[in-house]
Amino acid sequence: METFAQYDPGEFFDELMEADGTPRPGAQLLVDKINSLPPGDLAIRQQAAEALLLKMGITFNVYGREEGTEKIFPFDIIPRIVPADDWQHIEDGLKQRIYALNAFLQDIYNDKKILKDKIVPEDLVLSSKTYRKECEGFTPPKKIWCHVTGTDLVRGGDGKFYVLEDNLRCPSGVSYVLENRQVLKRTFPQVFEASKVRPVDNYPSKLLDLLEYLAPAHIKKPTIGVLTPGIFNSAYFEHSFLSQQMGVELVEGQDLVVSDGYVHMLTTKGLKRVDVLYRRLDDDFLDPEVFRPDSLLGVKGLMGVYKAGRLAMANAPGTGIADDKVIYAYVPKIIKYYTGEDPILANVPTYICREDKERAYVLDHLDELVVKAANESGGYGMLVGPHSTQAERDAFAEKIKAEPRNYMAQPTISLSRVPTLVEDGIEGRHVDLRPYVLFGKDIYVQPGGLTRVALTKGSLVVNSSQGGGSKDTWVL
Amino acid sequence: MLSRVANSIYWMCRYVERAENVARFISVNLNLLLDMPDEMGRQWEPLVMITGDQEFFDDKYDAYSKEAVISFLTFDRFYLNSIVSCLGMARENARSIREIISSEMWEHINTFYLELKDESAVKMAMEDPHRFYKIIQMRSHLFTGLLDSTMSHGEAWNFARVGMMLERADKTSRILDVKYFMLLPQLELVNTPVDNIQWTAVLKSASAFEMFRKEHHLITPQVVASFLIFDKNFPRSIRHCINKALISLQRIMNGTQNEKSGRYNAEKQLGRLASDLEYNDIDDVMEEGMHEYLDRLQIRINEIDKSVGTTFFNTKHLFETTNQEQ
Structure with missing residues (x-):
């Protein structure tokens, strides 16, 4: 049955339902609507939405497979609802965090005060693969480094939001937020309207404002x-x-x-100067003269033009150091250092493997921890202890001992769940939340963000490359 | 506009046109078979000959059976000029410029490809080929219609037209070339009913039969060839296509009068070809020899294609060299 009659929130925090199975205040309208649909109707709506996404070509390629494996990003039709007061907390917390991380970037590439004051260990920063020596002494336009951020949040069993990861390089997914919204508006028009969901659609114009703001004043x-x-x-x-x-x-x-000290586009009528780039290319590939010499994707001489101030770029090169998963453990201290405030959004407790005591603890508790490499993403290079085999744990232990600086570990969090349409009805599935933050003239948090859902029963891995899907996120 | 974007839109249209022409060849052959005496046989081989890729076919397939030729020309992903490969490439080009073309065009080419790639397409092609290839042609026409009616007729559109018209001119010349080659040796057949059927088929593969009839009553090889090469108004005649390509190229060139050397090559070559087609006639062709004439024509179209590439698409080396000299 595709209704909530049999729905069991289980022992997890459920985003739509109270523990006793009654809808949370903001979710009442939606739950009533779904319960009132004729049998099979929800599944038909789901299929129609998927067919629409395929027709529009909203697909992604899976890495490491043959050409032609093109998939739509699986999409679940039941939205996640975030109440206004929860959202206010998230928004305040993200603004504070991004402000501090930006200050951190400006500092470590210039005065290095935070390192001299020994708040963050100097060798940890300087040894990171994502620390860019090339950026030392450089100040980007308007002193902004991380213009576009997608911060991964999770809600634990205690109902509190935690920051799981910062993504300050080229976070992706915002287009799904916008497309999911288009689809959902058509699927539940009355509920959508009556719930007074906050709009996400002005993200592209906010981004454009930001990029224009970065251009040289003249x-x-x-x-x-x-x-x-x-x-x-x-x-x-x-x-x-x-x-x-x-x-x-x-x-x-x-x-x-x-050419002539500027970056130009090759057009059918000759060269045309470019002033601002929103780059979705990793630092490594930007400029073969400065970073990876084998890069075919970048532009020879780009960094020179950038550093001479004749081109603005978002995000600035070098931001990867601030989303290093080991540096992450220091972010609460970083926030305190630059703002004088306590962090509004907490980190997930983290063990740093370069510290002897903490490493010993991690090695003893591999079966209950999640271990992550400092600079991997997309769910690669990590060990989910409770779901691992002894052989996998042994292999990981060797990696940690060989390169302790490169690893950190966190307790497994029982991620909150959202009701999700599955084959035999509606069941809870684990989710995270990635809101998008733009740092321009001021800091803007898009009200919503990408809710990623682990579609496999019991799974905690929400990455699209590993069986994850997405949901529309309704901020009230 | 960006050189890469111009390149993509040009090739997107060439590939769609190419796919349509393959469907035309097959379609007409199917019709022809209905009228042909059995002993004629070998009716599928010329289709592979038109492509000029016989070696590739021979390596992979045993005989020129209907099934083999249809699979090869329609569904062989390893053969670059099969319908599925052409549409796959048209779609990849479209994907790389979807912010330039209309979403109607993108969604159409996307669905066109996805449905052809589906297994049910193979089944339909084998069971009801007449209908199947008709659908492919109509979808290609729909694409052209969307191009014309949902996209501004600016620079991008003109590049699209140049690509489409050059491809169409090339394909019309190939149809003619192969049929001439196939039919002329059989001298005893000239002006017999079978011959007539064959030339009707040539006209039909260019959708030209009805339009031809309005102008000419007698079907003779010379009049057919003359119609397909020189007719001024028929939209698939070589002259017509080259004229349309020239008009679009001139619109593109308008306002780009810089002195960089080689800038005018494409326009010059295309203009010369257009005037040759304007003032030559079928007697000139017969004098040179049909095959020789068409062969030379195809080479000239290839050269124009190359010049369009070096003038508009692949210009990076020009600027990188200047850079090193400084």
Whole structure:
């Protein structure tokens, strides 16, 4: 039955239902609507939504498989609802956190005060793969480094939100937020309207404002581009979508050339200067003269133009150091150092393997912890203790001992769940939440964000590359 | 516009046109078979000959059976000019410029490809090929219609037209070339009913039969060839296509009068070809020899394609070299 009649929230925090199985205040309308649908109707709506996504070509490529494995990002039709007061807390917390991380980036690449004051160990920062020596002494336009951030939040069994990860490089997924919303508005129009859901649609214009704000002051109509690695990138759809929505050029490295000290696009009428790039290419690939020499995706000489102030880029190169998963453990101290305040959003408790005592604890408790490498993403390079085999744990223990600096561990969090349409009805599935934050003239948090859902029963891995899907997120 | 974008839209349209022409060849052959005496046989081989890729076919397939040729030309993903490969590439090009083309065009080409790739397509092609290839042609027409009616007729559209028209001119010349090659050796058949059927088929594969009839009563090889090469108004004649390509290229060039060398090559070559087609006639062709004439024509179209590439698409080396000299 596709109703909530049999629904069991289980021992987890459920985003829509109270522990006794009654709807939470904001979810009443939605639950009533779903319960009133004729049998099978919800599944039909779900299929129609998926067919629409496929037709629109909203697909991603899975890495490491043959060409042609193109999937729609699985999408679940039952939205997640975030009450207004929860959201206010998240928004305040993210603004504080992003402000502090930006101050941290400006500091470590310049005065290094926080290192001299020994708040964050100097060798930890300098030894990170994502620390960019090339950025030392550099201040980006308007002193902003991390213009676009997607911070992963989880809600634990205690009902509190925690920060799981910061993503300050090229966080993806915002296009799904916008597309999911389009689909859901058509699916539950009356409920949507009556619930007074806050709009997410002005994200592209906010992003455009931000990019224009970065352009050198004397340029009245800056030329802006979205720099993409190309159609084989898993987030290509998003790059194309954002450039279309903002009305700016979508460029690849092969479209750009450095000439006379500026970056230009190659057009059918010759060269055209580019002033601002929203780049969705990792630091490593940006400029083969400065970073990886084998990069075919980047632009020779780009960094030189950037550092001379003749090109603005979002995000700035070098931001990866602030989302290093070991540096993460120091973020509460970083927030306190630059703002004088206590963090509004807590971190998940974290064991740092470079500290002898903490490493010993981690090695003894591998079966109950989640271990992560400092610079992997997409759910790769991690060990989920409770779901691992002895052999996997042994292999991981060796890796930790060989390179302790590169690892951290966290207790397994019982992620909150949201009712999700499955084959035999509606069941709870674990979710996280990635809100998107824009740092321009001021800091803007998009009210909503991407709710990623682990579609496999019991699974805690929400990454799209590993069986995850998404839901629309309704902020009231 | 970006050079890469111009390149993609140009090729997107060439590939769709190419896919449509393959469907036309097969479609007409199917019709032809209905009218042909059994002993004629070998009716599927010319289809592979048109492509010029016989070697590839021979490596992979045993005989020129209907099934083998249909699979090869329609569904073989390893053969770059099969319908599924062409549409796959058209779609990848479309994907890389979906912020430039209309979403109607993107959604159409996306669905067109996805449905062809589906297993049910193979089944339908084998069981009801007449209907199947008709659908492919109609979808290609729909694509062209969307291009015309949902996208601004600016620079991008003109690149699309140049690509489509060059491809169409090339394909019309190939149809003619192969049929001439196949039919002329059988001298005893000239002006017999079978011959007539064959030339009707040539016209039909260019959707030209009805339009031809309005102008000419007698079907003779020369009049058919003349119609397909020189007719001014028929939209698949070589002259017509080259003229349309030239008009679009001139619109693109308008306002880009810089002095960079080689800038005018494409326009110059295309203009020369257009005037040759304007002032030559079928007697000139017969004098040179049909095959020789068409072969030379195809080479010229290839050269125009190359010049379009070096003028508009692959220009990076020009600027990188200047850079090193400084």
